[in-house]
Amino acid sequence: MNLAIFILFGLLCLGGALNLLLQRHPINSALSLIVVMSSLSVLYLLLGAEFLAAAQIIVYSGAIMVLFVFVIMLLNAGEEERTHGSQVAYLAGIPGALALFTVLASTFFTLRNSFGNARLGAFVATTSDLSRVLFRNLLLPFEVTSVLILVAIMGAVVLARKEH
Amino acid sequence: MNDAVNTSIISVAPALRLLPEIVMTLTGVLVMLLEAVLKPKTSRKPLGILAILGTLAALGASLYQLHLPAGTAFFGTVQSDAFSVFFHLVIGGIVLVTLLISLDYFEGHTNNVGEFYALILFGATGMMLMASSVELLMVFISLEISSISTYILAGYRKRSATSPEASIKYFLLGSFATAFFLYGIALCFGATGSTNIYDIAKGVAGGASPLLLTVAFGMMLIGLGFKVSLAPFHVWTPDVYEGAPAPVVGLMSTAPKAAAFAVLLRITYGAYGTATHIWMPLVWILAVLSMTIGNLGALTQRNVKRMLAYSSIAHAGYLLVAFTALAPMGIAAASFYTAAYAAMNVGAFGIISYLSGYNEARTNLSDYAGAARRHPVAAAAFAVFLISLIGIPFTAGFFGKFYVFTAAIDSGHAWLAVVGLLNSGVAAFYYLRLLGQMYMLPEEPAREPDTAHARPSFVLGMAILVLAVFVLGIFPGRALRLARAGAATFADRSVPPSSPAIAQLQTKQ
Numbered sequence: 001m002n003l004a005i006f007i008l009f010g011l012l013c014l015g016g017a018l019n020l021l022l023q024r025h026p027i028n029s030a031l032s033l034i035v036v037m038s039s040l041s042v043l044y045l046l047l048g049a050e051f052l053a054a055a056q057i058i059v060y061s062g063a064i065m066v067l068f069v070f071v072i073m074l075l076n077a078g079e080e081e082r083t084h085g086s087q088v089a090y091l092a093g094i095p096g097a098l099a100l101f102t103v104l105a106s107t108f109f110t111l112r113n114s115f116g117n118a119r120l121g122a123f124v125a126t127t128s129d130l131s132r133v134l135f136r137n138l139l140l141p142f143e144v145t146s147v148l149i150l151v152a153i154m155g156a157v158v159l160a161r162k163e164h
Numbered sequence: 165m166n167d168a169v170n171t172s173i174i175s176v177a178p179a180l181r182l183l184p185e186i187v188m189t190l191t192g193v194l195v196m197l198l199e200a201v202l203k204p205k206t207s208r209k210p211l212g213i214l215a216i217l218g219t220l221a222a223l224g225a226s227l228y229q230l231h232l233p234a235g236t237a238f239f240g241t242v243q244s245d246a247f248s249v250f251f252h253l254v255i256g257g258i259v260l261v262t263l264l265i266s267l268d269y270f271e272g273h274t275n276n277v278g279e280f281y282a283l284i285l286f287g288a289t290g291m292m293l294m295a296s297s298v299e300l301l302m303v304f305i306s307l308e309i310s311s312i313s314t315y316i317l318a319g320y321r322k323r324s325a326t327s328p329e330a331s332i333k334y335f336l337l338g339s340f341a342t343a344f345f346l347y348g349i350a351l352c353f354g355a356t357g358s359t360n361i362y363d364i365a366k367g368v369a370g371g372a373s374p375l376l377l378t379v380a381f382g383m384m385l386i387g388l389g390f391k392v393s394l395a396p397f398h399v400w401t402p403d404v405y406e407g408a409p410a411p412v413v414g415l416m417s418t419a420p421k422a423a424a425f426a427v428l429l430r431i432t433y434g435a436y437g438t439a440t441h442i443w444m445p446l447v448w449i450l451a452v453l454s455m456t457i458g459n460l461g462a463l464t465q466r467n468v469k470r471m472l473a474y475s476s477i478a479h480a481g482y483l484l485v486a487f488t489a490l491a492p493m494g495i496a497a498a499s500f501y502t503a504a505y506a507a508m509n510v511g512a513f514g515i516i517s518y519l520s521g522y523n524e525a526r527t528n529l530s531d532y533a534g535a536a537r538r539h540p541v542a543a544a545a546f547a548v549f550l551i552s553l554i555g556i557p558f559t560a561g562f563f564g565k566f567y568v569f570t571a572a573i574d575s576g577h578a579w580l581a582v583v584g585l586l587n588s589g590v591a592a593f594y595y596l597r598l599l600g601q602m603y604m605l606p607e608e609p610a611r612e613p614d615t616a617h618a619r620p621s622f623v624l625g626m627a628i629l630v631l632a633v634f635v636l637g638i639f640p641g642r643a644l645r646l647a648r649a650g651a652a653t654f655a656d657r658s659v660p661p662s663s664p665a666i667a668q669l670q671t672k673q
Contacts, residue, residue, distance in 0.1 A: 088399075103379060103382075104379065107375055107376060107379045110375060111373055111375060111376060114373065136239060137239045137240075137241075138239075138241070138299075138301060138302075139238060139239065139241075140182075140238040140239075140241045140242060140302060141241065141299070141301050141302045141304075141305045144293065144302070144305050144306065144309070145305055147189060147286055147289060147290070147309055148290075148305060148308050148309045148312065150193075150196075150286065151283065151286045151287070151290075151309055151312050151313050151316075152312055154196065154279055154282060154283060154286075154316075155283070155312060155313070155315070155316035157279070158276045158279045158283070158316055158320075159316060159319060159322075159331075161275070161276065163274060163275060163322055163323065
């Protein structure tokens with residue numbers, strides 16, 4: 001049963017990701033991204049991380065994607081123009097990606113017996129567990145993220161502002 | 165959490181462990197807020213001076229940290245010790261000089277000067293945090309702070325076509341690299357059950373799956389390799405360095421790299437300290453590739469900024485040679501080399517920013533013909549930096565290379581040192597070609613009026629760097645002692661250190 005769900009949503013996730021790349025209209029790509037995000041949240045559920053799955057749906061599939069779609073609508077972005085891509089991308093990129101995939105796949109395949117099973121609630125899963133990690137053990141990274149966001153906002157202002 | 169034990173023995177307020185970062189952040193926020201208060205179209209120089217004062221205060225705070233007992237804070241996420249202080253001083257020094265160089269650079273060319281200072285300060289906060297993090301998630305967040313601010317700084321000359329191009333290229337490849345690094349962290353967590361350097365070290369020593377550890381290290385190495393432009397992850401470097409404003413290139417070719425090398429040192433000698441067989445072959449290969457590809461690439465360049473971009477790839481390779489040495493010596497050699505490289509590279513790009521002007525109309529090799537006659541002082545300073553980049557005695561570059569190659573030979577990697585020395589020979593050719601252009605060739609009739617005249621702040625910045633190049637080359641003792649004290653903090657890999665950093669410094673004397 002678990003395997004069936006995994007295969008179904010794993011394929012859905014991959015299909016969505018590929019479709020995202022192949023679509024020529026930004027809005028179609030954005031909609032495929034929603035498919036990717038939602039099927040990922042099902043995979044999180046399978047791993048026993050129900051809070052993460054819910055957050056994935058609410059934050060990514062919900063809030064962030066709405067923002068994406070709004071921006072695409074506001075910019076009135078049309079169809080992309082296709083180029084043939086660079087030679088380097090084909091000569092180095094595709095073999096590189098394949099090599100990486102092979103390495104990762106063979107690693108997980110070799111180690112598959114030493115990986116255990118996960119049940120719902122087996123790990124840091126409840127909101128109180130999560131907040132203990134977030135506001136105690138990892139308090140500093142959490143706080144420093146505010147600097148990161150500040151830098152990003154300021155960068156957006158700087159790059160978007162017109163020179164006069 | 166081993167932090168609990170630590171804080172019970174010696175009580176240091178956690179904020180003191182982060183003092184330089186806090187000073188930098190507060191100055192950054194202050195600059196940002198004052199920028200909004202100042203009237204538009206007035207000079208932003210006071211903000212620059214405020215940023216410089218803030219950086220000086222952060223440097224002072226780093227030196228103060230030497231008197232604290234080394235140890236961790238915030239639940240074992242950051243650690244202040246001689247190692248972090250060394251890199252804080254390097255990063256702070258680079259930022260200080262960059263601010264001095266660019267105090268007049270953007271004035272009148274863009275209306276985002278205030279934000280420029282704030283972005284540099286925030287970026288420096290990220291880099292300093294990278295140097296003091298002993299928790300990979302913390303490293304990740306600070307790496308992002310440092311990267312995002314440099315992506316934006318690279319695109320600051322918005323009116324030119326090349327600067328935004330540099331920014332977007334840097335952004336795309338940088339995000340790609342970050343993804344690799346994050347995947348590596350995830351795999352490392354999978355192998356050892358922790359993202360803390362000390363806990364990973366315990367896991368590595370205590371029989372975590374070597375295969376998974378190797379793949380995890382490979383991923384992290386690819387991510388950091390992109391950031392420090394090691395071959396074969398260097399393709400973005402020449403384009404980005406060509407397009408970005410020269411003072412920014414000086415900053416981003418040194419400070420984020422110093423921080424990334426600090427992280428790499430913590431991962432290799434700290435977390436993977438008992439598993440050198442995993443990372444040493446990988447590092448060996450990357451060192452040879454970077455040195456060779458960097459130097460051969462530089463030979464064919466006609467643009468001085470592109471040439472120095474390839475040279476920075478080669479220098480990342482020399483630095484990596486130090487990683488093949490055994491623990492205390494390799495760490496000290498690598499740390500010292502980052503400082504030496506920073507002094508000469510920031511200087512070289514500073515002079516380029518002066519000679520080529522804001523619009524960078526004169527960045528080709530032929531534009532430097534006869535520069536010694538037009539700008540004798542600037543050419544002399546440039547000559548010092550180039551001589552140091554070649555590695556001629558009495559300069560920082562010589563001593564850095566000497567120390568790195570000695571460390572490699574002492575640890576039985578004589579062949580790597582031979583490859584490095586051969587490469588230094590090749591490198592001498594293109595540096596000398598530029599020197600020859602400046603000193604031997606007659607002045608070309610100026611195609612456009614050369615309006616460059618040096619401001620006091622620029623002269624001060626360059627003077628600091630020339631001095632640094634000679635001090636590190638002739639009297640390296642003090643810097644070397646600090647680098648060695650930093651290396652000594654790696655001695656026990658499974659427990660955070662707790663003896664005062666200054667004591668380690670004094671025992672080495």
